């Protein structure tokens with residue numbers, strides 16, 4: 001039994017929690033970081049990083065298959081899943097080691113164990129009571145399922161999908177959002193038959209509709225099957241496979257069913273409600289400055305309603321540490337957080353879609369320009385198609401950027417600066433983009449919106 005006092009106690013060491021701890025320690029606070037599993041959380045161990053390793057392996061498979069097109073003779077011999085696993089685990093282990101070292105070097109006290117909020121100023125971990133002048137809740141999320149859809153056997157979540165030691169011959173994917181399409185893309189590149197089932201009318205349904213449609217065309221061209229607009233009804237499984245039935249009676253069979261229908265907040269039985277924290281369907285409700293209903297208690301990351309993204313967690317963690325330090329950090333609304341879907345093709349976006357911008361500012365008050373990557377030399381060289389759409393307010397700033405094509409995720413940096421800095425296309429137009437890069441395509445869209453297109457008609 002021990003009692004320890006800190007300026008700040010952070011519950012959960014995922015993207016949101018560890019970012020808060022790092023920034024708080026930089027600002028001179030004493031910090032306890034409570035973690036029941038591994039520092040780094042979902043993103044490092046079972047999310048962003050390992051999935052991107054799989055996607056890179058998938059890209060290499062495609063490149064080796066298509067190499068003759070570029071005059072290189074190779075033979076694609078197949079996927080050695082044990083080697084893929086070693087590569088993926090190696091990346092995660094190295095980043096994990098780096099993060100542990102970083103946290104240690106900042107003098108943060110890591111407390112291993114399951115923590116529970118026991119009052120507005122205390123977290124209990126086993127026999128230890130940690131008291132903080134401020135508490136930051138950052139307990140993250142888990143893979144959700146649908147009512148009546150039980151995970152087990154051949155019905156798996158992304159955690160089990162990562163760990164598979166074989167490439168399925170035929171796989172069903174429930175959910176055409178970010179996680180569903182990433183795994184679909186990997187499996188297809190590895191040679192599987194893939195069938196996606198999405199209840200909404202589009203794949204990547206949170207994107208600008210023109211991007212969703214191009215994405216569907218690209219997936220269709222790759223031979224990835226999908227069913228849209230009809231809801232899942234039930235699944236059965238036996239030792240041969242799974243059969244999914246949709247509400248309209250259609251059935252699909254496969255070796256496995258990946259359930260990728262979103263992530264729920266990990267907040268049950270952690271003492272939040274008992275301490276007086278206002279909750280809604282398991283999420284922690286905060287004001288725009290991430291303060292909960294209990295003074296001195298803040299929340300960050302996936303438990304706060306909105307986009308569930310690692311870099312949103314980083315931003316919120318930094319924000320709360322600075323808020324506690326009285327630095328009055330700026331609020332970044334979810335709409336201005338960049339989003340990337342890392343599949344083949346990639347999708348990257350920020351700000352208002354064309355339709356949402358028309359709703360918000362008036363259809364006659366905005367202009368959208370869609371630059372086709374067919375006009376971009378570098379995209380042609382690497383064999384990708386797609387487009388970059390920029391939405392501006394007339395005589396006003398850029399309020400949305402929506403991109404699709406190989407590698408466009410790497411272009412989101414400039415887009416997020418333009419949107420968050422409320423730049424006008426005329427401000428950006430004089431700063432020419434390097435040739436030949438894919439980045440030029442974004443520059444061309446800005447030039448066109450500034451009334452001086454270079455390579456655009």
Ligand SMILES: Cc1cc2nc3c(=O)[nH]c(=O)nc-3n(C[C@H](O)[C@H](O)[C@H](O)COP(=O)(O)OP(=O)(O)OC[C@H]3O[C@@H](n4cnc5c(N)ncnc54)[C@H](O)[C@@H]3O)c2cc1C
Pocket residue numbers: 011012013014015016017034035036037038039040041042043044046047048049051113114115116138139140141158179266270300301302303308309310311312313342
């Ligand atoms: C397959 C997949 C791919 C993804 N890819 C991306 C991507 O490419 N880019 C991106 O931005 N986002 C991606 N995400 C989302 C990203 O992982 C999450 O948004 C991010 O991890 C959320 O951070 P967090 O700190 O809120 O929670 P988490 O990362 O979930 O961390 C919460 C931590 O709290 C700990 N914890 C929980 N309860 C307790 C307790 N009672 N006591 C002690 N510790 C506790 C957990 O063990 C965990 O380590 C992906 C997610 C998945 C599942």
